Amino acid sequence: MTNIDEGRATIVWLGLVVLTLGSAWLGEGALPAGLTALVVALIVGLKGMLVIRHYMGLGEPGSRLRLAMRMYFFVVPVLILVAASPGG
Amino acid sequence: MDLAANVAPAGVSAVPGNRGIWVGILCELSEFALMFLAWAWFRHVHPDDFHAGPAMLNLGSGIANTVVMLTSGYLAVRAVLAIRRDDAIAARNWLIATLLGGLVFLLIKAFEFRWNVEHGVVGTGNSFVAMYYYLTFNHLVHVVWGCLGLIWAILRAQFGAYSAADHEGLEAAVLYWHATDLAWIVIFPLLYVLH
Numbered sequence: 001m002t003n004i005d006e007g008r009a010t011i012v013w014l015g016l017v018v019l020t021l022g023s024a025w026l027g028e029g030a031l032p033a034g035l036t037a038l039v040v041a042l043i044v045g046l047k048g049m050l051v052i053r054h055y056m057g058l059g060e061p062g063s064r065l066r067l068a069m070r071m072y073f074f075v076v077p078v079l080i081l082v083a084a085s086p087g088g
Numbered sequence: 089m090d091l092a093a094n095v096a097p098a099g100v101s102a103v104p105g106n107r108g109i110w111v112g113i114l115c116e117l118s119e120f121a122l123m124f125l126a127w128a129w130f131r132h133v134h135p136d137d138f139h140a141g142p143a144m145l146n147l148g149s150g151i152a153n154t155v156v157m158l159t160s161g162y163l164a165v166r167a168v169l170a171i172r173r174d175d176a177i178a179a180r181n182w183l184i185a186t187l188l189g190g191l192v193f194l195l196i197k198a199f200e201f202r203w204n205v206e207h208g209v210v211g212t213g214n215s216f217v218a219m220y221y222y223l224t225f226n227h228l229v230h231v232v233w234g235c236l237g238l239i240w241a242i243l244r245a246q247f248g249a250y251s252a253a254d255h256e257g258l259e260a261a262v263l264y265w266h267a268t269d270l271a272w273i274v275i276f277p278l279l280y281v282l283h
Contacts, residue, residue, distance in 0.1 A: 006169060013162035020154045020276070027147060027281035040277045047273045055165050056266050057104040065103055065110060072117060076124060076274055083128035084282045 004054050012054045019043050037084035041077035048073030109260035113267040116230060120271045123226065127219050127278055134215040141216030142283050144209050149200035150280035153193050154272060160189025161269045164262040171245075174252035180245035183238055183258070186265065190235040197228055220279050227275055230268045237261040 004012070023043050026036045049070065052058050058066040103110055131138040167182035204210070211218040241261040244250060250258050 004165065004169075006166065009162060009165045009169070013158060016158045017155055020151065020158065023277050023281050024147065024151045027142060027277075027283070029283065033283065037282065040281055044274055044277060048270055051161065051266055051270055051273070055161055055269075056263055063103075068114070072121070073270075076121070079124060079128055080274075080278070080282070083131050 003057070003059070008054065012050050016047055016050060019047050034085050037081050040084070041081040044080060045073050045077040048076075105260040105263040106256050109263050113264060116264075116267055117271065119226070120223075120274070123219075123223055124274060124278070127223070130215040130219055137214050137216040139283050141214070141220070142280050144207070144217070145220065145280055146200050146203050147280055149196055149203070150276055153196050153200075154276045156189055156193050156196065157269050157272050160186050160193070161266055163189060164265050168255075168259060168262055171250050171255045171258055172252055176245055176248060176250055179250060179255075179258065180242055183242045183245060183261075186262075187235060187238045187242065190231055190238065190265075193231055194228070194235075197224070223275050223279065227268070227271055230271065234261075234265045234268045237264055 023040060026039060030036075031039065052066070052069045052073065056069070058069055060066060163182055163186040167179045167186060170176075170178035170182055209217055209220075211221045238261055241250075241258050244257060
């Protein structure tokens, strides 16, 4: 699986928690709807990539599995952006 | 670690865990992808329900469950790192901690559903609330499956089935847990954040 060490795993976990709290702050209506959708989409994509790369260990270049998982966390954020933007 | 010798023929690159668990993971994520499409569709058709929806929910429970899932995923990584050092006892203990995270998630969900009923958040006549229950109940089922997988891996670790050289089953249980975490990473903002 992943070649991550304890220190990096802890840093990734802290990063994921901070990104979650950032999302929650956006839920309080801190930003306009369109900007909220954009930031939320970016956060979802980033969190997904972090888990896929560091926790699931899909870091091998050229791996079809890694490509499929990365595509998922590209397409879903785009769906969020389109659906949650004003007029979406 | 060379998993290729265990799970893949010569010349074919190995996957983390085993091929079987990836079939399960891709099926799980495909199922959630369809639900995310349904979320987008119903949001388009019934925008008022979805604009007002997140304010009806208990945001604190959503945040707590997200942090618990992420923390549980971190503890699962520690289990894999421990077995790679050939420390089966530590790996078992990290898996138990991971499982406890899953159980805390379920307890928070139970509290949240009870809170919902007390505050009139029921799935009749509101597209957002119906979508909320479909998504969260479905995810909850996958958390239960993940917990059962972790229990199996804990028992196997307890009886010495895993070592630094052979821990494919432990990795598979952990990978499924991460996939369930991935689904929640998307569900949380869809339901609790995006007004």
